[in-house]
Amino acid sequence: MTREPTAAQRRLIEAADPVTGRLRGGTQAQLAALVKRGLAFRHPRPPHDHFLTPAGHRAGEAVPEAVKPPAPPSTGVFAARVGGEDEPPPTGPARLREVRSAWEGLLELRRMTNPDGSVDRPCGWERAHLVRAAALALEAAGHRPAGGDEEGYRVRATPQPEAVAVHTPDPETLRACAATLERAGWQAGEYTEPRTRARYLLASPRRA
Template identity: 70%
Template sequence: MKPPTATQLRIIEAADPETGRLSGSDAQLAGLVRARLAFRHPRPPHAYFLTPAGHRLRGAAQAPAAEPSPAEPVAAPGVFAARTGTESAPSGSEGAARAREVRSAWEGLVELRRMTNTDGARDRPCAWERTHLVQAAALALEAAGLPPARPGGAGYEVTGTPQPEAVAVREPSPEGLRACAAALERAGWQTGEHTAPRGGGRYLLASPKRT
């Protein structure tokens, strides 16, 4: 995904600090939607708002700039992505810094639920999650403190499936799989445990609840 342009950054920084509502031309706002930094509200007046990724980028843009260490290269600006456990090697921050990023992203997603669910429900997945199933499920698991899989190690893996509005969640231990199911259910997902064919082990099929 390309880094946002200077114009897009200005629009993001000018968003309403409370609601994340955006102002700009139709073409500019549509560009932010394509970049997954904004979404168009389904109800009139069809205003545009920041997604959790957009909120995070806005916060990073407004934070005081730190002086980079001469021994370390300056990283290009990026967009937060929950770890699915399928990455060849995790990138970005670790430890307490990563925990803060995950917490901020989860809080942004809960606020997005409040703004976009017709009844303002925070405990039920919203439309954005239904169109970003793998990232949404991975964020729910990471926000619950569960570890994503590392190369050659244990942890959860979230992948897409041919079924509509469903992801597969794998974890090598039965206890870990049950912990994943509990975390997703607390986050408003419904889960069912299945056995993969040809001795592939147990896995979860998870879908966002509608009611």
Template identity: 65%
Template structure:
């Protein structure tokens, strides 16, 4: 079982930036939070540390209560190079445990804020409204996170995000035309270029979405 954070670690967690979850502390203290899955280290300079969704939960639950010192389960399948949790692409056969729960909403919000901070730190001009390099190499996950963060529901009754033969493009489908329009608006607001198309065989409408460059 993962040990609860110490009093010193809780102070670091509680002092994290409320919007991005960025942490301040000694290298040893921050590395210990990473081992406890309460923080992750950004892969690019200046290699800052940020709270994981579990770390955000510990902070929100507050210090002093029994739950405050016990971290929850680690975020689902985070890519090792980013620390971001797995966004729902709509390909999941059934809603996974916790779908639609307040905890999931917090995790999505934390992951989205972390991605915006990654944009700020890695885009040459510090832009938060334009996708970054990580998103261009993780197109499906990045698009799915933008959709889920905007409140669009993933499949089987909502969106489905998938790869396409085109470079730097994903396909987004939805069971209802109004859902497809909502997905287009969400992606455009997140800095993606979107166009609507129809499949010749079935006439199904879908979106092609690519990260905007400028």
């Protein structure tokens, strides 16, 4: 059985960038220990930063609440907008910069973690965070998430493995979202909800 990360290792994992997995801080011995356990890797190019592997991301999600450090009132951590009434309006140049930076970071993560260095196919982090990954691809392409009375996309988890549902009342927007996800390396198809007859997308990360 694989040993659980130590408290110090958990703190490092929790402090990592949520999109790229870049580790912040930590001693060389601590970083080397994470690499040895397969939870992180050292980038071969200068400045030789350390990044979480897919196993490291999963370990971070599995950290018990009791050992997580309390979050400050405003952490400034980027979060993809999945579409919902409680989300703030996705407007303003600052948000555009955040989304662009997060998308560029995700492409870099693909390059570093996909075995063939491909950036046109989702990586392990995206498969472990399906809803956030699909929402980021949509927002980075300029689609608007739903919020309050505003129409837009809503990305939701599904019972199917490695699949998310994308809902929007406008058929043209639905087709545009499908095209965006396909360009981002996802497979997307339209389906009809049996009870409401509403059309929606079912999207999965492409493997090849």
